[in-house]
Amino acid sequence: MIAALVARLAQMLLVMFGISIVAFLIFFATPGADPSARIAGRNASQETLRQVRHDFGLDRPLPVQYALMMKRLFISRDLTSFVNRGQKVIPTVMRAIPITLSLVGGAAVLWVLGGLVVGVVAGATRGSAIDRTLMILSLIGISMPVFWLGEVANLLTQSRWHDTWVFSWVPALGYVPLTVDPWGWFKALVIPWFTLATLYVGLYGRVLRANLIETMQEDFVRTARAKGIGEARVLLNHGLRTSLVAFVTMFGLDFGALVGGGALLTEVVFGLQGVGKLTYDALQTLDLPMILANVIYASFFVVMANFVVDILHVVIDPRARDA
């Protein structure tokens, strides 16, 4: 067990290493990405360019540059941005992480609960009016662009209905740190949470319903019913537990992707300076140190999420324990 965990951790490190190298190489293969030209500014003379290249170590071989950058990122921790001179990369990313974690964490709670309720209720009442209504709502949920939904939410809560009692509590766009003002943090994030969660409630509800219906036709469910177990318990203890495997796998991948920067659109619409926004800005200015830091951070969460999913998989499905 311990050996398997260690092997797994080593594998994770290897994947992160690979991703960072790929990001590094893609950057240098990109046309027009020469960082020295950007640092030196427009119309810089050849001497200035050469000087800049030398100062930033950009005239060294690529492996050396990679090693130097990783050293400054992890060991001396003083890597600075190529674009905003003097801006340290690590504190900038550290400031963005709690914002993204707050946004995605809250939304995740909502979409897991929502997805479970929608999936179980629709699956249990298959073919009924409730089922059909829930499925239509889910379909609408997965068909809305999240940034547009966010704008509609802003329109209603910030402008049109802001003066009524319904949304008068909604604060102006932006982030309030949890440690400073927990209630303000909650109020600032409620609307973004619902916006981000909508797509996933629909998605998870649909998938869970399909899995549940499939599971409820299995032999062991018939056995459970034949033993006289009540329908509700059969549904929750036998049907749901088996159906949760796909649900948990999806959750891990989606959560990892969102924390790793996939919540960009929601962050843009709601003016949250999270990791997604940071990555987006860094990509637009081709700020290599910032891109690398974000990519490594993102891959860490994606890899971690996969790891947690595998563990949960074993917890839920005893059959997976042998593997």
Added chain:
Amino acid sequence: METPRLNETTSSSAAMTDDTTPPGQPTPRRHRATEGPWATAWRRLKRDHAALCAFAVFVAIVLASASAPLYATYVSRTNPFDTNLNGEIVIDGEVRQVLEPSTEGLGLGLTPIGPTWRFGPYALGADNQGRDVAARLLYGGRNSLLIAGVAAVICLVLAILVGVVAGFFGGVVDMVLSRVLDVLWAFPIFLLAISLSIVLIARSVRIGPIEIRSGSLWLPIFIIGIVFVPYVARPIRGHVLILMKSEFVLAAIGLGASPLRILARDILPNIVTRVVVFVPLILALNMLIESALSFLSIGVQPPDASWGTIIQDGQGLLYSRPMVALAPGIAIVITVIALNILGDGVRDALDPKSSIRVV
């Protein structure tokens, strides 16, 4: 009972057939060709009214978008790509400026005219450059649908190529292709598309002799076409692997059929239904990802419009003229819902047992 069971056709059933057919006459046998998979699917789809309605809605949206130049010429009567800051229109005999002085807030700046809600110029109002939103909506739909459609073709062709090659040849080829697909699969698709777009969109890209100018629609098309390849290629590869072990392929191999013949006669016809299932779903996903990229100004470049860029144009006018951002969003939602319903219907009709998870 047109098809008699095996035991009924044996000699013991001769007495039974005598009851129904006069002696001396040949037994009337009605031969009916077995229904092919397409006929079965079409029969099932015809009964699925929701899917048919969705298809009709989608076709209507495509036709409306295709008629964008007609609308711009005869109804809105303005060029939807030129700024029209000093334009005037007549509503109810009253001359109004397209960009009116603001009345809200501090009264500074200009507010574009709101929806007139009549079949004519500025039916949905103007954007902040005085351009007709309704006309731009139709032009934008044309680009959004075009990008989604061409990208879907690219995606499916590449996916078939990769999936069939990996499944058919196996061995090292399969191993390499599968690992590449695994890596792409693990990478958040959306982030991949954004990264590619940011890096490529503002620059001219040269691939061999072909040069794609910045601002060309081909860049978003290629980027969107590539990112969903693993989602389609993996199931296709799996199905090819199953087919390669099936009896009819083994029989063909045993008969000495060439690999090309097996590919053309046995593998590809069996893949096609699987691929068709993906078409509406990939179209829907392409629409969504295109709108997101364009919203971030890394998709369709101005002055060209797409539904995503119009939403972005409307972001600054959200509180004063919300229709600019609302209309294209509603168009996206309706189109994607129609495609998703159609996708569910096509899947149920062609391949009821499959469980596809895209997104």
